[in-house]
Amino acid sequence: MNKQPIEQSIREFIAVNLLYSTEEFTLPAEASLLNEGILDSLGVVELVEFVQNHFGIKVAQKEVTPDNFGSVGKLVGFVCGKLDMDKGEIPRDLPS
């Protein structure tokens, strides 16, 4: 699975919706979204709603952990795992 478009979508969402920025979100994939103060309780909800709606996956509350949502890299891995599990296709509107 090509992870690049997934990572790009997540980065765009964080930049626009969590940081209210017109610039790219350039923090390294492994940087902690929690320790950087990017993800508060509202941001977590927004990010969960985004990955559910954008990638067409279901996220259980027990899956909303730092291991899955704590960094861009972890979230990409989580989404890829879900898409693999569902044998789903990556939605066509993802940026290439």
Next chain:
Amino acid sequence: MPFSKNALKLDPSLETDRIVSFLRKQVLKTMRRSGAVVGISGGVDSAVTLALSVRAFGPEKVLAIMMPDQDSSPVSETLARELAAQYRVETRLENITNALEGFDCYRRRDDAIRRVCPAYDDDKGYKVKIVLPQDLLEEGTLNIFSIVVIAPDGCEEKQPLPRREMLEIIAASNLKQRARMSLLYFHAEARQYAVAGTANKNEHEQGFFVKYGDGGVDLQPIAHLFKTQVYQLADYLQVPEAIQKRTPTTDTYSAPCDQQEFFYRLPFETLDLLWHAKEQGIAVPEVAGVMALSESQVQRVFDDITSKQRTTGYLRLLPPKLEPYKPD
């Protein structure tokens, strides 16, 4: 000093004297106000603040205000009256339900709740509360709020709170604290008193307060104290035992909801010591050994504290402004 489970023990006599001096200096000298108004809820924080204010200004210069609304537990008023009677302080009862109806607080809140839980009906005796996942030590889930609706027959429905509904419920509920702040200032201004805040360190620094609501005060006499230290002062100041033994509650939602459920996710005895250790820069393995926890449990709590402190900075931020204009 090595880290131990006694790290937060204080000398309550010395600390009381220090806070009383602070109150006198700030209120009488700096603010030039002659006494204090304290909103009392029947909880331990406001009880300690009241007791300290009485020591600082005398009972005749302290006014205690009770401000329940339709969702408040009747126990809160009973305990608040017991407290005021013990310290011989004048009280005022200000029921804020009508003011909140004027703000359309309940309808705004309930409309949002019903979009998530359509069965919810306040008039039919349904109760509601907002909770976080519990047991931070055992579960690494992030701080994601759920709503719990309790039917009159006791059946509970728990749903994750979507963003829009979460914002609307919190915004409507915060009208309560802001209505209370307005009344505290009415009474303070009518007597030229100062409003004494009742937030402890946990509430103030982790952002468990409403900006310009319960955070809208003239001074914060106990905001430097961990909750477990507030209990030590309560014992020393002989706060009524029923208040000392009462589980800390939000008293904001109609269903009983303690502060651990709503926000902290840990008992204060554990949270406070871990937070202190983090502040002192004690190494995780040492903390884990003293607290009989795993290193990953300690790290999880450290991360949660960091996250809450960083993401609630807005609440503690004073309105920024520019430097004066300087012509070239």
